[in-house]
Every structure is written in structure tokens, then in C-alpha cells.
Amino acid sequence: MTIALNKKYEYPVLSLLNLTIKVGDQALVDKVTFDIHKGEIFALVGESGSGKSLTSLAIMRLLPQALRITQGSIELQQQNLFMLSEAQMQSLRGKKVAMIFQEPMTSLNPVMTVGSQVSEVLRVHLKLSAKAAKLKVIDLFNEVGIPQAEQRVNWYPHQLSGGQKQRVMIAMALACEPDLLIADEPTTALDVTIQAQVLQLLKKIRDQRQLSILFITHDMGVVNEMADTIAVMKQGKLVELAHKERFFAHPRHSYTQKLLQDAIPKMQPKQLSGGQPLLVLNDLKVHFPIKKGIFQRTVGYVKAVDGVDLAIPKGQTLALVGESGSGKSTIGQAILNLVRSTSGEVTFYHDAEDCVVMNKLSDRAMRPLRKKVQVIFQDPFSALNPRMTIAEIIREGMSSLQVGPKSKAEQYERIEALLIQVGLLPEHMQRYPHEFSGGQRQRIGIARALAVEPELIICDEPTSALDVSVRAQVLTLLHDLQLQYGISYLFITHDLSIVPTIAHRVAVMQQGKIVEQGDVEQVMRDPQHEYTRTLLASAPELVRNALQVAQVA
Template sequence: MSKLLQRNYEYPVLSLLNLSIQVGEQTLVDKVTFDIHKGEIFALVGESGSGKSLTSLAIMRLLPQALQITQGSIELQQQNLFDLTEAQMQGLRGKKVAMIFQEPMTSLNPVMTVGNQVAEVLRLHLGLKSKAAKQKVIELFNEVGIPEADQRINWYPHQLSGGQKQRVMIAMALACEPDLLIADEPTTALDVTIQAQVLQLLKKIRDRRQLSILFITHDMGVVNEMADTIAVMKQGKLVELAHKELFFANPRHSYTQKLLADAVPKMQDKQAGSGEPLLSLKDLKVHFPIKKGILQRTVGHVKAVDGVDLEIPKGQTLALVGESGSGKSTIGQAILNLVRSTGGEVEFFHSADDSVTMNKLSDRAMRPLRRKVQVIFQDPFSALNPRMTISEIIREGMNSLQVGPQTREGQNKRIEELLVKVGLLPEHMQRYPHEFSGGQRQRIGIARALAVEPELIICDEPTSALDVSVRAQVLNLLHELQIQYGISYLFITHDLSIVPTIAHRVAVMQEGKIVEQGEVEQVMRNPQNEYTQSLLASAPELVRKALKVA
């Protein structure tokens, strides 16, 4: 397949030939062949379980022991990596080939300063002494755009933002000037503006160093921004391999066509609800005290939510968009009374002339309303008790809030109906969360929320951890449930490509305030606020074109 993509390069920096990986009798990677040349960004695309991350681990020779490479070769600078001893590979990792991961916090040692962590790589591979290593770390931090580098080298990971932590990981990977950088979903956990900055940084470093990059992702918008060559994996096989221009102009494989279709936002006509208000926020404030000293005196406040007015009509969806730290998740928690508001009102309407101010209620008085307002979380795995079966997880809410049948037989029938409704099977009732994929776990979270017959569901980044096609399935499911049951959603997200698919209205949040809100098409295609314009400008070109944003 790679012969179709011959270029006027010298020999490839990386060459895979018929790489196959098995566990027992099951083939996980099946005869994968591709080349990456000097200065090339090669995108390896596919859903979870497609084999793309296993391929990268094979390149690093870091596969779990249970997995076996049954055939094929991997050559780095014409050297077969399978011929090297583990000691030789240790010398090569970091020096010739380096890797950055999706979640930098899990890759950084929380009890070491970030400067020392990068310096450790320099001491190990290049033998630099303390003073020379420190100077080199400062140079690297400057190169990757970390401000006040001479000070930040003394900071710990928790003191840095998500984008800055990812820049530290990039600095660490670049420390020994490798020939190949493997970037495994490096921007999935980042806001759209930070993602744009990190992608631009990687391209600048590629240009400056003529670095080869293997970029692993499921985000077609990112692929369009970054890649020179694209390979698509499905169930362990390469199903398509093409240069970027040909790939997007004429995708050949049906799976590639589906990935591209799911990646592009669509301005859908949505059936509106009654238009009557269901939830109204008036001048909502959530301020957290800043305490200092032995006596912990309050010396100021963090204004997480600072005077927000919002309204969610019955049967409609309001998308709340903003970067991390903007206060959007705090709004969801304040509605649920999980954090207490400092001021303002959260009003829930039973009918046009009957409402209750939720944030003035005691925990006991709030209890009957908990069946009316439910939540779906970002990480479906951590939101599900791993020691409980799916039926126990769904039954718990029904029993706690005394909703629906109260006999075990009646509840079982209800749980089976809910599982079918969200695209699962009745026999899934007796399984545990770890037996399901991420998309399936999110469907379980939706079934749990539906079990108590809510009128409003707060969706807090419910698709950010999902592959593009699974994300599309979950969004379609939420849309269908809204039409069928008239449910309202507050959809909290930083992913602008989701908004046209799911929402009727959108509100943009910055530093605790709503800076712009309106109908989705109006805000997305003709944003008035400078911050909204910057968010849209940071979105991948594929998204902007679909939204007809300049």
C-alpha cells in the first residue's frame, strides 16, 4: 500500500512492514504497513479498539507481555527495532523516538517539579550536569511557549494549566532531539483554543527541526489541520492510506466516509418544545472564599459564576460553551444544589404559574425535585459504581426517589425497557461497568438518568471522551429521547462542533459571565462578541467550513 505514496524523500525515518499483533488466537493488528519520512506528519486515525495505540506501543517496544508480535518488522532509521535488546531500546527511547500522551497529568510525577522531570531525561540520555541541564530545560520551555520559563521550572504539575502541562510533556519529548515523535491523542482533553495553540506549536517545531510526527487521533478536524498523510485503521487493519488532499477530496472506503460524515457539524432542524420556561437562572452567583493565614480569614473571593441569566424552555436544549475554568460546570452543580449559590435565583417551573426557587431549598425540600433534574457526567466509567451490576445501578435511583414500579419484577421489566431504549440489550442487566465500552457506559448513564423520568437532564461534557462515531450515536440518542419524552437539556461543552447537532440555543461563558447567547445559527455564523469569535476561529477548519464561519 505504501508504494502508492512514494515521495522524493530519502529513506523513511520509520517503516512498518506487515506488523501483526495477537493475544491468544485473536489478531489485534493485522499486517499493517506504512512509512513516515523526515519532516512528515503522519496521522493514524481510528476508533477505540482499532489498533492504533497498540501500533504506537509496538514501535516503542512497550506492548504488554500478553500480546505477541507474530510477524512483520519495524525499522527506525533503517534499524530493525526487533533486533535490539531491551537495554539498547532504553537508550533509544527518548533519544531517537519520543512519545506524548493524551492526559499529561497521569504522565507527570506530582511530587517532582516539572523542571526536574525534564532535566532527568537530559541527565539520563545526554549525561548533562545540573547547571547545563537547568539551562537546557529553560531553553526547551521557551521553545514550547511556557511563559516565565526560569520561574516555571520550579513549579509542580498541579500549579500548571492543562495546556501548560501538555507543553511540558512536549518539551520533555523534544529534550534529546529525537528523529520521531509519537503524539497519542495529545489534544483530546484540551479546550478548543488550547488545542489550536498546541497543534500550531507542534507544526512550528516540525518545521524548525524537520521532525517526523506520528499523530494518533480520532478527530478528523485535527487531522485536516495537521496531517500530510493519513492512514485509517479499523479492527486492526489499514483500510485507507492517502495524502491529505486526496483523502478529504475523495475518501474511498465506506468507513472513512462515515468518520468524515460524523465529524462535520450539521445545522439540524429541531422540533421545538412548548416554549414555556422549565428552568430560569436570574443573576446567579457562586463565589468561593479565598482563605489565608493560621486563622483562615477570608481575604477575597473567586467569582466562579458572577451574575448569570439563562432560560431553558420545555423540550429544548441550551448549549453552554466555554473553556475550562469559565464556570460552566459550576452552573450545573449550582442548579443541582451540589454547590450552594452565593446569590440570585434558580427557578424551576412545574407549570406556567407554579414554580419553586431551587437554590433556596433545604436538602430535604430539594429531594423531590431530584427526580425532575438529573445529570450525565463526562467520564461514564468513574460515574458508575464498579462493584454494582447495571441493574443495581439503575434500580438504585428508582428506589431512592421512589419512582416507577417498586416490586423487583416490575423494576426488572422497566430496566430492560430502558436498556433497549438506549441501544443496549436486556441481558446486559447482570453485567458490570468494566465489561462495556466507553460509548456503552455512557448509554448506561443515560438509562440511569431516564429511570426516574426527569424533565431536565444536565449533560456535563458527556461526549468529550468518546470517538467521533460513538459521539454521533450518543447525540442522536439524546435527540430522539428529547422528541419522544419532551426532555430538556443543559448541554455543557467546549466542543463547538457538537452545538449545531444538539442545541436550539447557545450561551457562551467566559470568566463566570455569559458574554453572548442566542439561537444556534445566529451565534455560530455571526458571532458578535470578541471571545465567541476567538473560540470559533480556534475551531478546526473542517468545523468552520461546515458552519460557514469565516
């Protein structure tokens, strides 16, 4: 597919012509053609499996051996990359074209200081001395906004925050002043405020250096913030290519229209926020001791949760919003007694007359309540045993908590019905987790939680790793199950665009404390706390505008 665009840039830095990548006879990337010009941010958009990342790996000549390029060419500054030897290609990587990845922690060596990792690039490509390389690294760290750069060049990756690690990856990619930067989902794992900072940094560096950027993402809000030109991939094919203004004003392909529709937050129908409480947190505190010295004396405490009051009514959803390290997940773990609270009470109400203080129970006494309170995790793959079939995974909870039918045959009938209910097929029962997509694995996690007939499900960032369309499907499924069974949710997230779609009330958490809570419409329309206003202001413009429209409607 070739579309003529009126370019305001001087010349193509990168040109792809009919790029085709196959495994066997199946085309994973099918005749993809586009140009990226000097100083242009080119967004390549699509769901997992669409061929985005394979296209970027082909540009870097890093495709797995099982895949073959059967057709087409890739030219970097009019040099055909497929005509180069591996040694010649190595000299280009980092120097002419560089790449930053989605998860910086897996891209950084944990036993080397971040400064030595960046200086390694400079010494290999620019032949700088150790002293000159270190000075250059300090300059790069200052350029990408890492505070106290002189000291932090000597830090290890685990000593930096997620946003700082991503800045190190950006500094490494920019070290040799490449002509093209490939950014593969660089903000997906980041909080909304850190995401805004990283996006702003990339745009600033683009402007300063006239750098060309290939920005790979599934987030339409990020695309709207960043891109000059947008290409949409579906099942290996380029289905739409347009300048940003035309793309958002008049999307032509039905798949593009669906991606945009799924990306825009939708306000739930108004429902009463009152009702009988199911779970109440009263002055909950979780403090972790800081120990030092040979005798490991306690010298202080990390106040992960510091005096939190929350209530979740029956059949309703409370969204708990905040950045990484704010204490959101610790609250979920404290409710489940996976971490012990320091003080305060977590009270579960069987009914108006009968309740139990969960965090005062022993592990043995807590066991019967496990079936009442379940959890859905952020990463469904690591939450599923890879050696068990889906049927065995779901049946394990039913058997251990003695819920549902006793006979194995009846249990399998129940599992089959659950899989159908969450949008899977009966034949999926005998498959293993690695045979499913991310969205399907999350549906399996939901089916496992439903199997023991819970009254409350703690959803800990259950959609942060999912594409926008899959995310929309999972949120719709959770909402439908709530209406059908009256389940309550504690929905832990850092993504503000999800909150109106799933929640009735929202609580905003910062540094272990709840700084604001209320009905979703009230908090989104008129935030009272400065931190809440910062979170909303950091959301992509597409999300902010949609929230304003939803509130008016």
C-alpha cells in the first residue's frame, strides 16, 4: 500500500519498500512501504501481533533466524541495509540508528553501573577514552534530565526509578547522535506523569537535533501527543497512512476507527454510590522496617500505607489511582493478608449484622474467606502455572477452597461454562498458558477468580499490558459480570482513562495516603487536590478532551 503525502521535511532518512517477512508460507509483515523524513516523528500503530515490532527488528537487522525477509528493501540514508555485512551493520547500530525498548529494566545490565553501560557505546563507536566517555555520559544524563548526573553515573539500575531508567536508555540511544531513533512502546510501563515527562523529552530532543523517530505504540493518546505522520498496521499489512490532522479528523479504515473508539474513555451510566458496605478499611497502616548494621537493628520505617480509610459497597467499583510506589498494590496485598498490616482494620461484611476483621485473622482462620476475596494480576502470564492446563489451573482453586461441585466431571462442566462466559472456547480447557494471547490469558485469570464465586475481586493493573481494543473487551467483560453477579471490584490502576469506564468511585493515592476520593464524575470534573490535578494534566490530550466531553454529556 503506497500513499503519497506532502512532506514538509527535506529527504527520507528511512525508506521501506514492499517489506515482507515470512515464517514458512505465512506473511507476518506483508509488503509494507513507508518513508520517514528528517526531524519527523512517525508513529507505527497496531495491536500485538500486527507486525510493528517485527518491522523495527528488520530495520535493525535483528530478526530471529526462523523468520525470512522474502521481498522488499530497507534504505537508511539511501543505503540498502540488506546489502551490508553483519560487521558493517554492527557499525551502524547505535551510531546511525538506535533503539529504546518498552521495559528498561530488562535492557540494562544489573551488575554494571548505568554510566559504564552508556560509556561502553561511546568507546565502541567513537573510540573515546574512559575519562572522555564519562564526561560525555554526564552531559547526556543532564540532557535527558537525570538529576545529580555526576553521582548517578555510578549508580546501578536497581537504584533508579522506572522513569530514570528509561531516561538512561534514551541517553544510551542518543550517545552517538544517530539519524534515526526507534522507540518501541517506550512509555507503556510508566506512570502517566512519568510518561508525560518522557514524551516531552523525546519531542525536545527531536527539535534540538532534528532527529527522526519511529515511534511504535498501541496507545492513541500517545500518538496524538507525539506523531507527525501515522501508519496503522493490521495482521502484517499497512491499512492506513496519513498526517496527524487528517488521521484524527477523518480516519478512513474501519480498523482505525475502532482503535480510536476504544482509546476514548467512556463514562459509565450514573449509579447510586451508596449501598451496604462490603469491605471497609479503617486507618490502615503498613510500615516496613528499615534495618542496618551487623545486628540488623531497625532504624526507621517505610510507610507504604499510612492511615488509609476506604469503603467498597456491594456491587460497585472503587478505582485506586496513583503512581508506582504510592502504596496501591500494598493495600491490595494487605486486604488479602499477603502482607501483614501494622495497625488499623480491614473489615469484611457478610451482611449488615455480621462482619469479620480480616487482618486480625490467622492464616488458618483466613482460609474460608479466600473464596470471598479473589485477585486478578497485572501480568496474566506470570500468574498462570505454565505446566498446568487451563482446566487444571481453574479447578485447583475450586478444589482447594471446596467451592462448587465435588465430582471431577461436574467440575469440568463448570469450567467449560466459565470459559464460555469470559469469551473463550470449551476446547481451550486442555491447552497451556503459552498457547494464548495476552488478552486471552487475562480472561483465563478472570475465569479462575470467578470459579470460587467471590464477592470482591481485587484487580491489580489488569489491563496495563493490553492493547486498547483488548483492554476495552476486558473492561466490558468485568462490567457485565458485575451487573450479572453483583461483584465488587477494587480496581488498582495508574491509567486515568480507565477510571470512568469501570468505576463508580475513585480514590487518589500519594506516598501512602489517600489525598482525594469521591464519585468519579466529581473528582474528574473538579479535582480538589493538587496531585489529582497533576495526574489529570499529565494524561494525553486525547484522554483529557474525551473526559471533558463525557462529563458534559
